[in-house]
Amino acid sequence: MNIPGLIDENVREMDEQYRAYEGIVSAEDIEKLMKLYKIGKGPLSLALGFGEITITRYLSGQIPSKEYSDVIKAALTSPAYMKKKLNENKERIAPAAYNKAINAVVQLESIFAVSDQMLRVISYLFKRMEEVTPLMLQKLLYFTQGVSFVLNGKSMFSENCQAWVHGPVYPEVYNMFRDFKYNPIEDERFVIFEGAENQLNEDECRVIDLVADSFGLYSGKVLEKITHEERPWSSARKGYGNDIPSNEMITMESIEAYYIEKNAAYDFSSVEGLRTYIEDVLQRKR
Incomplete structure (x- = not known):
């Protein structure tokens, strides 16, 4: 007899173990990134050079590729990298979203003093x-x-x-x-x-x-x-x-x-x- 809750828990544990083993970011990491730079799912996807719904898929449980995961990790640990990506993809993002994110970058950069x-x-x-x-x-x-x-x-x-x-x-x-x-x-x-x-x-x-x-x-x-x-x-x-x-x-x-x-x-x-x-x-x- 299968217990749905137990199956879900087992799947979650396997997912976490795989992510840890491969060094893949978690949904929690992505949420931290959004909070850190005050940016929504769609604008973040575009700012990082992804498709517009990529971040939404990752938050729903899809596991990122190692390449995309490394981009997300770099943005999470380096304001300078996030600034670079924002400026590279500025034309793809609404001005309000860009301004809010770039202001967050500037505030973060002060920490590195x-x-x-x-x-x-x-x-x-x-x-x-x-x-x-x-x-x-x-x-x-x-x-x-x-x-x-x-x-x-x-x-x-x-x-x-x-x-x-x-x-x-x-x-x-x-x-x-x-x-x-x-x-x-x-x-x-x-x-x-x-x-x-x-x-x-x-x-x-x-x-x-x-x-x-x-x-x-x-x-x-x-x-x-x-x-x-x-x-x-x-x-x-x-x-x-x-x-x-x-x-x-x-x-x-x-x-x-x-x-x-x-x-x-x-x-x-x-x-x-x-x-x-x-x-x-x-x-x-x-």
């Missing part, structure tokens, strides 16, 4: 944390840099931060998420980096895990207070009043020296050591 490694770290923090505000993200990146110097003997990423009024800030990251203000970041653009964190090595993941399990327990405002008690930020702000803006760099050398010094007293290789350090800093602040 930071290094690939920074994007990996941000992606992993998003994966680890239930929600992250821009203020919280800035401070977690700073603490990640400090703990990386201690545990791995090197910086986690190449970007330098600046001593702003509200603590250390990576300007490029600030520009990426400034529209969220004090709200949690819910950014559909980051679907483009899904899985990027898989390129982090075990030692790098360990650093981020330690930071998420210690500093990540606090709000952005509390994390800001912690950085205000730390020498790298306060030294870079020397001569500035409390509310006076500055873009003075917090040098990597100052972060490294401070965290190595505090590690000797607290042991930053453990969550317990980091939490004790945080508690002591907050007690001092009171």
Whole structure:
């Protein structure tokens, strides 16, 4: 006796296994692409150089060829590639659809102002944390840099931060998420980096895990207070009043020296050591 639901489930599983084995995009990938570039099925088909109903067929279950799948994957992972395809096929697309998609491309391109490694770290923090505000993200990146110097003997990423009024800030990251203000970041653009964190090595993941399990327990405002008690930020702000803006760099050398010094007293290789350090800093602040 055949059970329709069971048959459908078996077919779905075989389809997923085949796609994974051959590296073929899924219907979910195509939906992400449409959402990412704010473009409908027909216009997307035309923009990629396909027939007008090709994407509709793929969303209905038809499996793309490897050639077409690679085109879709390239568009999903590279705004520059999507821009190229949009401009190649501009005459085939309605002006309104083209303008909306090209504007989405421009917004996405701003993300690439930071290094690939920074994007990996941000992606992993998003994966680890239930929600992250821009203020919280800035401070977690700073603490990640400090703990990386201690545990791995090197910086986690190449970007330098600046001593702003509200603590250390990576300007490029600030520009990426400034529209969220004090709200949690819910950014559909980051679907483009899904899985990027898989390129982090075990030692790098360990650093981020330690930071998420210690500093990540606090709000952005509390994390800001912690950085205000730390020498790298306060030294870079020397001569500035409390509310006076500055873009003075917090040098990597100052972060490294401070965290190595505090590690000797607290042991930053453990969550317990980091939490004790945080508690002591907050007690001092009171």
